[in-house]
Amino acid sequence: MCTEMMVREDPRITYSDIEKIIGFSSRSVNIILHQHLGMRKLCCRWIQRLLSDTEKQVCVDWCLEMRHDLKTDDVSESSVELINRLNRHVSSGEVHCSVAASCRVGLMMNSARSTAE
Numbered sequence: 480m481c482t483e484m485m486v487r488e489d490p491r492i493t494y495s496d497i498e499k500i501i502g503f504s505s506r507s508v509n510i511i512l513h514q515h516l517g518m519r520k521l522c523c524r525w526i527q528r529l530l531s532d533t534e535k536q537v538c539v540d541w542c543l544e545m546r547h548d549l550k551t552d553d554v555s556e557s558s559v560e561l562i563n564r565l566n567r568h569v570s571s572g573e574v575h576c577s578v579a580a581s582c583r584v585g586l587m588m589n590s591a592r593s594t595a596e
Contacts, residue, residue, distance in 0.1 A: 483516055
């Protein structure tokens with residue numbers, strides 16, 4: 480089975496699983512994944528490093544929406560709802576994991592700031 484197909488079928492596959500299936504060393508698996516396929520591990524999933532223009536625009540639109548939605552009086556309450564919405568978008572594949580992680584951190588920081596005030 481091709482390494483790329485294995486990763487696409489199961490984005491949470493581990494190095495050791497790939498090594499066992501194809502019988503290559505850890506170093507060889509690393510070279511295949513990172514140099515030949517241009518992938519990296521992020522949020523427990525293998526993803527391609529380069530996003531298409533459409534995927535980039537989805538990320539930008541989502542972040543703008545998040546920033547707009549944060550301009551409410553009750554930041555802590557809106558943050559909880561936004562994090563829930565963000566999780567739904569990530570699980571459906573609509574939002575890139577790295578953008579989701581950044582948005583979650585920002586939302587949690589805003590929520591903590593509003594609680595402290």
